[in-house]
Amino acid sequence: MSPHALLWFRRDLRLADNPALTAALQAGRPVIPVYVLDEETPGQRPAGGASRWWLHGSLQALDEMLRSRGSRLVLRRGPAERVITELAAACGATSVHWNRLYDGATCDRDARLMAALTERGVAACDHKASLLFEPREVTTKAGEPFKVFTPFWRACRNAAAPARPLPAPGHIPAPEIWPESDALAGWRLRPASPDWAGGLAAMWTPGEFAGAKNLAAFVGGALGRYRVHRDLPAMAGTSRLSPHLAFGELSPRQVWQAAAAQGVSESREKFLAELGWREFAHHLIFHFGDLSARNFRPEFDAFPWTQDDPALGAWKRGRTGYPIVDAGMRELCSTGWMHNRVRMIVASFLTKDLLIDWRAGERWFWDTLVDADLANNATGWQWVAGSGADAQPYFRVFNPVLQGKKFDPAGDYVRRWLPELAALPADVIHHPWTLGTAAPKDYPPPIVDHGRARDRALAAFRSLKTASGGKSSGGKSSGKALPS
DNA sequence: TGAAATGTTGGGGCG
């Protein structure tokens, strides 16, 4: 069999600005594109329900893009280390290309695979594609990883600007004989019965083409008022590019370049800083591999979380009695997405009002978000909980009524997702229980009193400070090196 | 990328 190049797609389901693809083509040999559904490698967290739904569409779109260029996508299932090694041997690949990922379990697996391939005489090449600034490229003056966002992002902005995106190739040389491929339908990534994904399908179009279209629409539209409108969940004021970025249908370089081309403004800087948080999250998870499972600040290991399954269930279903919280949770279930401002509110409610471990919320988001990303999800949850790097102080407790009044003043967002409350006027919609007997009967009363819950949360935090000897719980750093 | 409690100030009503 003549030599081939194997191109392993992972979270980079695009043809444009794909360094692994470009490199695979440069050998001038036929390229075999493959995607591996790996639900078996220990430590790798399998995709959640909403992500699986998206993945189906994204793989379908990628296959179509490849076919329009004379190629196709080979689908395989199993532990990636074994599947790629065997496929490389079976199809006579002399090189394997992929784009790097950064969480601990994936880094370990990829390192093992690279060693195995190298041992068999196959050139294994990984590439930078998913980040603007890779974890090793950016360090403090002391050569340490950053633990605080602002200096991290300042260092990034002072570094060389990201390179221009690579063009999509026009033609991809195909092998004479294609290796066997699974049928996508056989993977059953989309729900059948019950089909809970109708709301997702109504809202989203997975794939590189839709991603590019959405990016262009955003930079030509909502980006102009992003600084203010991004905080108003009733508006389409955010980019909604997160799932395209999570699956790599868009590269951060493409997004960066599109936004940068708009000229300097406060809105543009705010938006680029959101890309910065994405970079920071991946920086953290690279240097702190189990960020999604363990408190970044070890003193939080002693935090007195409560086990309250009924409350957790009410939170998941959007039945807490706090309209802004419930609207967010129902938006999440219906569409696979939640507005960022509301993510902070519901996360604060779970961890502080209900005193439930952030990992329970992280798991729920993982299962329900179409943009679920290990690094972003863990960083966000730990940030809200106060256990993370550069986290907000624990005593910063969101008041769901005030947040609702401030960011959904007309109540339109609540009305959209809570039909029970659709008839209420703006002045009570964020606290319907104050209507007494006139409150809607089919909407639950608050499952906790926020004022009391806040006191309870502050007391829990104080107990933590005392238990750990009162050290380093409010300070910026204990001076210790990061675990890695 | 807070909220609540506490402190300060200044204007108006009133004796």
Added chain:
DNA sequence: ACGCCCCAACATTTC
């Protein structure tokens, strides 16, 4: 005219 009280509006601090 003046001091006093009240309280809204704003500032500061504390959690």
